[in-house]
Amino acid sequence: EAGVTQSPTHLIKTRGQQATLRCSPISGHTSVYWYQQALGLGLQFLLWYDEGEERNRGNFPPRFSGRQFPNYSSELNVNALELEDSALYLCASSFLMGTEQYFGPGTRLTVT
Amino acid sequence: EDQVTQSPEALRLQEGESSSLNCSYTVSGLRGLFWYRQDPGKGPEFLFTLYSAGEEKEKERLKATLTKKESFLHITAPKPEDSATYLCAVQAGKVFNKFYFGSGTKLNVKP
Numbered sequence: 171e172a173g174v175t176q177s178p179t180h181l182i183k184t185r186g187q188q189a190t191l192r193c194s195p196i197s198g199h200t201s202v203y204w205y206q207q208a209l210g211l212g213l214q215f216l217l218w219y220d221e222g223e224e225r226n227r228g229n230f231p232p233r234f235s236g237r238q239f240p241n242y243s244s245e246l247n248v249n250a251l252e253l254e255d256s257a258l259y260l261c262a263s264s265f266l267m268g269t270e271q272y273f274g275p276g277t278r279l280t281v282t
Numbered sequence: 283e284d285q286v287t288q289s290p291e292a293l294r295l296q297e298g299e300s301s302s303l304n305c306s307y308t309v310s311g312l313r314g315l316f317w318y319r320q321d322p323g324k325g326p327e328f329l330f331t332l333y334s335a336g337e338e339k340e341k342e343r344l345k346a347t348l349t350k351k352e353s354f355l356h357i358t359a360p361k362p363e364d365s366a367t368y369l370c371a372v373q374a375g376k377v378f379n380k381f382y383f384g385s386g387t388k389l390n391v392k393p
Contacts, residue, residue: 174325203381205383211385212369212383212384212385212386213326213369213371213383214383215380215381215382215383218379218381225379226375226379226380228380258323260325260326262325267379269314269331270316270328270331271316271328271371271381272328273318273325273326273327273328274325275324275325276323276324276325
């Protein structure tokens with residue numbers, strides 16, 4: 171069974187630009203979660219999508235947004251990039267709300 | 283304020299030397315507690331889910347337990363391949379849940 175996939179693996183952007191990160195969940199999973207992991211720091215909850223709707227978001231500014239498509243894949247958009255947005259962005263999926271999450275390999279975003 | 287705290291931050295063990303990692307939490311409306319293992323530069327790997335106080339789960343050399351305020355991950359006779367960062371996460375909330383991760387315990391097992 172294929173796991174959670176994310177693309178691209180690495181992304182280099184300039185301050186002020188926009189970044190789009192993509193995630194495909196495990197087949198049959200309807201919930202998708204996004205996390206930010208800055209170097210040396212813990213995972214910070216960003217967004218949670220289920221059945222195409224945003225269910226909850228963490229303490230991040232509105233320039234972090236996303237959506238979930240009918241096939242349950244998801245994308246994370248970060249507008250007006252700042253240097254401190256440089257981090258590993260992890261996507262996870264779960265079969266039902268409240269059950270264990272399975273993570274993808276992450277997208278390393280570097281803002282210069 | 284909802285919070286998840288893991289201790290110690292780092293732990294060095296000799297191969298075969300058993301120990302425990304701690305995850306304490308202060309959240310409203312605990313829905314579940316999860317343990318993950320993360321290797322450098324990779325996504326976390328799911329280990330266990332615990333839902334209620336008194337619950338225990340085991341997998342090979344690892345055993346997770348849960349009380350009303352904390353969880354322990356016991357590592358029995360660890361091997362060098364157990365070296366990784368172990369993360370604790372809590373799902374909590376009255377209506378729509380949020381997820382909180384601890385900062386992790388970096389475990390180094392020396393041969």
